Amino acid sequence: MSLSEETRKKITARILDAQDTVHTIGKLTDDFPELGVDEGYEVQDELRRTWIARGDRQVGVKAGLTSKPKMEQMGVKLPGFGLLMASMSRPENGVIEMDQLIHPRIEAEIAFVLKDELSGADLSIEQVIAATDYVIPAVEVIDSRFEKFKFDLPSVIADNTSSARYVTGGRPLDPRTVDLRTIGVVIEKNGEIQALGASAAVLNHPANAVIMLAKHLAGRGEVIPAGSLILTGGITEAIPVERGDNVIARFQDMGSVSFRFG
Ligand code: OOG
Ligand code: MG
Numbered sequence: 001m002s003l004s005e006e007t008r009k010k011i012t013a014r015i016l017d018a019q020d021t022v023h024t025i026g027k028l029t030d031d032f033p034e035l036g037v038d039e040g041y042e043v044q045d046e047l048r049r050t051w052i053a054r055g056d057r058q059v060g061v062k063a064g065l066t067s068k069p070k071m072e073q074m075g076v077k078l079p080g081f082g083l084l085m086a087s088m089s090r091p092e093n094g095v096i097e098m099d100q101l102i103h104p105r106i107e108a109e110i111a112f113v114l115k116d117e118l119s120g121a122d123l124s125i126e127q128v129i130a131a132t133d134y135v136i137p138a139v140e141v142i143d144s145r146f147e148k149f150k151f152d153l154p155s156v157i158a159d160n161t162s163s164a165r166y167v168t169g170g171r172p173l174d175p176r177t178v179d180l181r182t183i184g185v186v187i188e189k190n191g192e193i194q195a196l197g198a199s200a201a202v203l204n205h206p207a208n209a210v211i212m213l214a215k216h217l218a219g220r221g222e223v224i225p226a227g228s229l230i231l232t233g234g235i236t237e238a239i240p241v242e243r244g245d246n247v248i249a250r251f252q253d254m255g256s257v258s259f260r261f262g
């Protein structure tokens with residue numbers, strides 16, 4: 001069942017206000033029991049319309065909660081998808097403004113950039129690779145608008161799956177020249193190792209996250225356009241960060257992504 005226009009706008013306004021004024025809110029399903037997963041994506045549509053009206057631009061899509069470490073950390077059993085806007089991008093080696101964030105965490109992810117449109121509910125890994133221009137290391141900065149980073153799946157989807165910032169770096173690579181299942185990843189904060197993993201943690205192969213995204217979008221009459229940036233989900237658990245932290249995510253054979261929180 002769809003949300004009424006009034007409820008959709010009310011939920012969207014609550015999320016936008018939490019983002020814009022940098023404060024937490026309670027889980028949405030407490031106040032809006034009619035919010036399910038499908039309705040959460042209706043809220044994302046409303047967020048997108050608002051952001052575009054404000055002058056922002058969609059540059060891609062993301063899959064989240066695609067690895068066991070992430071699902072266990074968040075207590076959620078299914079992946080969720082979200083929108084990536086131009087305003088969320090930050091340069092490598094730069095400073096991410098802490099005063100615009102509530103309680104950020106970082107995630108190391110493999111990103112795909114498409115040269116061809118991807119659409120359909122039943123794509124293969126080979127089709128994803130064939131449509132990919134390059135793969136590149138990425139760090140996503142997530143920042144749940146919910147108190148203590150606690151949510152259920154409908155609430156986190158309405159919150160655009162906690163999207164806040166993302167940084168790409170390292171070396172763009174032809175996906176045919178690397179084994180995307182066995183990329184070792186190390187996340188360091190202020191020179192200390194925080195988490196380790198390998199890319200197969202994401203659905204056995206990060207391209208499977210792209211397949212799931214295409215299927216999700218096909219169900220809503222959408223495609224992944226050529227040129228899109230796609231984040232495939234954190235390989236390890238997410239790491240909390242504070243002002244002054246220097247972070248670096250090292251991706252075997254792909255280079256590293258580093259920046260600072262100021
Ligand atoms: C939801 C977003 C998860 C990922 O890469 O798994 C995500 C959250 O954990 O707050 O982006
Ligand atoms: Mg993520």
